[in-house]
Amino acid sequence: MAKMEVKTSLLDNMIGVGDMVLLEPLNEDSFINNLKKRFDHNEVYTYIGSVVISINPYRSLPIYTPEKVEEYRNRNFYELSPSHIFALSDEAYRSLRDQDKDQCILITGESGAGKTEASKLVMSYVAAVCGKGAEVNQVKEQLLQSNPVLEAFGNAKTVRNDNSSRFGKYMDIEFDFKGDPLGGVISNYLLEKSRVVKQPRGERNFHIFYQILSGASEDFLCKLKLEQDFSRYNYLGLDSAKVNGVDDAANFRTVRNAMQIVGFMDHETQSVFEVVAAVLKLGNIEFKPESRVNGLDESKIKDKNELKEICELTGIDQSVLERAFSFRTVEAKQEKVSTTLNVAQAYYARDALAKNLYSRLFSWLVTRINESIKAQTKVRKKVMGVLDIYGFEIFEDNSFEQFIINYCNEKLQQIFIELTLKEEQEEYIREGIEWTHIEYFNNAIICDLIENNQTGILAMLDEECLRPGTVTDDTFLEKLNQVCATHQHFESRMSKCSRFLNDTSLPHSCFRIQHYAGKVMYQVEGFVDKNNDLLYRDLSQAMWKANHSLIKALFPEGNPAKINLKRPPTAGSQFKASVATLMKNLQTKNPNYIRCIKPNDKKAAHIFNDALVCHQIRYLGLLENVRVRRAGYAFRQAYEPCLERYKMLCKQTWPHWRGPARAGVEVLFNELEIPEEEFSFGRSKIFIRNPRTLFKLEDLRKQRLEDLATLIEKIYRGWKCRTRFLLMKKSQIVIASWYRRYAQQKKYQKIKSSAIIVQSYIRGWKSRKLLRELKHQKRCNEAATIIAAYWHGTQVRREYRKFFRANAGRKIYEFTLQRLIQKYFLEMKNKMPSLSPIDKNWPARPYLFLDSTHKELKRIFHLWRCKKYRDQFTDQQKLIYEEKLEASELFKDKKALYPASVGQPFQGAYLEISKNPKYKKLKDAVDEKIIIAEVVNKINRANGKATSRIFLLTKNNVLLADQKSGNIKSEVPLGDVTKVSMSSQNDGFFAVHLKEGSGAAGKGDFLLSSDHLIEMATKLYRTTLSQTKQKLNIEISDEFLVQFRQDKVCVKFIQGSQKNGNIPTCKRKNNRLLEVAVP
Ligand SMILES: Nc1ncnc2c1ncn2[C@@H]1O[C@H](COP(=O)(O)OP(=O)(O)OP(=O)(O)O)[C@@H](O)[C@H]1O
Ligand SMILES: [Mg+2]
DSSP states (O other): OGGGOOOOOTTTTOSSOSBGGGOSSOSHHHHHHHHHHHHHTTOOEEEETTEEEEEOOSSOOSOSSHHHHHHHTTOOTTTOSSOOHHHHHHHHHHHHHHHOOOEEEEEEOBTTSSHHHHHHHHHHHHHHHSOOSHHHHHHHHHHHHHHHHHHHHHEEOOSSOTTEEOSEEEEEEEEOTTSOEEEEEEEEEOOOGGGGTOOOTTOOSBHHHHHHHHHSOHHHHHHTTOOSOGGGOTTSOSTTOSOTTOOHHHHHHHHHHHHHHHTOOHHHHHHHHHHHHHHHHHTTOOEEEEEOTTSOEEEEESOHHHHHHHHHHHTOOHHHHHHHHHEEEEEETTEEEEEEOOHHHHHHHHHHHHHHHHHHHHHHHHHHHHHHHSOSOOSOOEEEEEEEOOOBOOOSSBOHHHHHHHHHHHHHHHHHIIIIIIHHHHHHHHHTOOOOOOOOOOTHHHHHHHHOTTTSHHHHHHHHHHOSSOOOHHHHHHHHHHHHTTOTTEEETTOTTOTTTTOTTSOTTEEEEEETTEEEEEEOTTHHHHHHTOOOHHHHHHHHTOSOHHHHHHOGGGOGGGOOOSOOOOHHHHHHHHHHHHHHHHHTSEEEEEEEEOOOSSOOTTOOOHHHHHHHHHHHTHHHHHHHHHHSOSEEEEHHHHHHHHGGGSTTTSSOOOSOHHHHHHHHHHHTTOOGGGEEEOSSEEEESOHHHHHHHHHHHHHHHHHHHHHHHHHHHHHHHHHHHHHHHHHHHHHHHHHHHHHHHHHHHHHHHHHHHHHHHHHHHHHHHHHHHHHHHHHHHHHHHHHHHHHHHHHHHHHHTTTHHHHHHHHHHHHHHHHHHHHHHHHHHHHOOOSOTTOOOOOOOSOGGGHHHHHHHHHHHHHHHHHHHHHTOOHHHHHHHHHHHHHHHHHTTTOTTHHHHHTSOOOSBOSOTTTOGGGHHHHHHOOSOEEEEEEEEEEOTTTOOEEEEEEEEESSEEEEEETTTOOEEEEEEGGGEEEEEEOSSSOOEEEEEEOTTSGGGGSBOEEEEOTTHHHHHHHHHHHHHHHHSSOOEEEEOSEEEEEETTEEEEEEEEEOOSTTTTOOEEEEOSSSEEEEEEO
């Protein structure tokens, strides 16, 4: 239950005041005291409205546990005390998820104030509260693990902070519509690379160098050609190589593990460490002077061992690298000039190479991490940006890097002013709310001093770097003195308006800028060089030639194919451009501020240095911030959401308000009797002066929500009980009706069975009685019938005795006969043979006395079925059968050839005269219908030899034509044909007898032989009959006479040998005899 207790008001159990807006009285002392009081009670977070002030506790506090995360999750920003960075994170995340507003979290403060820690806390809180699932967890893990990697390579111990960020970092975390993380994009800003070669006293190089040497296994170190001893390396400052409370070896393992989680392949990790090792070893290369004959100074590498190892490690050709350290080639318009490097120049080249190698490696790491954590989808993303940039710093010696870092902080202060102070005041004006102007320092003027395109310090530095002639840091300072001399925030020994003109604390080679956070004196030395950021081309080319893919990729400009004579943009202008982009980006997002404050300079817990805090509060403009919030209103909200949130507090507005939202809010506030000075109506928003009022509203809302919940619960419970009751009632009725039915059924069954028993007894008794009566009646009837039958029998017999014997025999006979005949016909009906005329079947005769009937019936049936068969014929078929019938009448049983012809169809035109072009002439000569066209053998009258002729029969003529030429040889009108003779045997010989004295009879009768004799003779017979109405005489005899010219010759058919096969042979024996031998 303890966990469930939620503090409902910011004012409960509060140490000091949780929100500075509520501080009374408000002045610097009370402000600091409040902070101090809270700090002493471990309350390191305090609000100014929605801005969180965070004081670095320098020790771990138990306020970041998962339980704490749960406590702040999904709570209203104002709902909980104590103030916490989680509350701000939750507010930002929910606003992103629920209201679709991109967020940015701006963390500012000086070095060591706790920005990086704060950014990690924000990220870990968001990771803890956003969606879960294997994929989402992996994304989260990768996003979180990018921190240790970048910190190892980009952070270092400084005098102000043991883990100082030496680069600026802005990370966009991308979410989907549900608020689940999809990935992220990291932008890095200008790494302080000078640290690689030289560190101020009391500071260290980047962590990774120490981590490798302390944490890597012997094997691994050996592979990298490194030794554990820090003192072996010139680039590692020795005085503070060990940092208290930092375990470099353990951190190395963490980094390697993180690299693996982020997605670095083993070979990539290996390459990265090789580059780190190479950088470290570069510092050990030393040069000694050597004079050449022509008097030019030249340098030489003292000990080439280190160089050799570097070359082995990086795959660079030793001679190439050696040369790059001794010569400098300048290329101008296709001309190459090589000059030797003196010792100082050689050291410069070496350091430039080391710095470039390291800073490019760092940028590559960021790109590589981005590749891994890139969102995989193209859906619209919501973005939360977290900015953790190096804090404002003032060192003893401040150089170009500090200038850049402080410029960046200056810009951030500017955006803070823009977005909170200025924006706040402007909003009041926009909303038409009465407003007393609050004075605050606007640092725009300092930004302008640095970044103005014409007169800004960066612009002048660029101008100086690009100017021909001798350019030194001093000429740059001179230029500054000329241009910026009158600027109120610029001071130098030479500037006219300097109040410190005679101040010896300002050396000659320095200038001072009065930043928003304090005055900083910059050593002008190195500005030009660092801005130029030159790396001799020989070195970049040597690097490009390396047989090491990572190093090669880091120096793309070393590729001779891509030589670019244009100067690369200077470091200053690059930084200015990227800061401008960043500012633009931040302006599109909803800002959330965390303002980090450093309680002491000793990195110690429990120490609160009032003066130091006071200084930070002043330059951060926190007091002004509170004043602006208090002079104005602590809280504002558009009317609609405000009405939506609090409408349940008033009867008129609950559940629906029909009028305009503003009127609704007015009614609501009147009803709640909120004092008039507590709120103001803007054009589109309600402004609430005091957070107290808001808390009151929230408390009331909470109370009302509970009441509403109770109401809903009440109604729900009532509804549930009612439905349950109604259901039970309904069930009761159903059960009762079923029971009643069952009981009635039982009762009825009993009555029914009793009734049936009684009924059955009665029926039995009645039936038996009836049966007795019926039996008696039946016996009486039977007796009467028997008596009557006997009586009738006697009567009938007596009456019919006289008729009976005379008719009985005949009647029985007739009846029997009739029955038999009937039976015969019925049986015949079932035994009828098929309708085929050639079917010979006929059922056997059953009774002898029906013999003649049976035969007659057979004949009738046969005739009938023949008729049936004929009736089916078409005219053409009829014609064919008539012809066949004719042939049968003429030749059946007379000529042995006949049976063979029965099955042959009579085709007539065997030769297709009309189709064969050979017989065209013949066809033209015969214009009548051709009945027969066939090839026959004509027997030579003189020697009995056969020659082929075409035999044509037309309606009126018989024609013989030459088979080859188709010429007509003889033409005989049918009227002149008197007779046709043939043998009775199986041959096709026949003679056509002509009328004596007719035109064709000159040579005598024709003796022909054909394969279709029967058909020819039949057709000739029928045609002649139809044309001349006379029957043609057909003689069938094995000996007949023919008329050859004047001679009568006897044609005799004899039995011949089988020598010639089946073909008959014909021979003229003498003048009177022609013998045909038939096989
Ligand atoms: N909330 C915290 N709880 C415990 N220790 C903290 C917290 N915030 C900061 N510290 C301590 O302060 C040290 C410095 O903090 P941090 O590195 O965040 O400073 P910074 O503002 O990022 O500084 P720089 O600008 O130099 O990067 C941390 O290493 C840590 O020891
Ligand atoms: Mg940091």
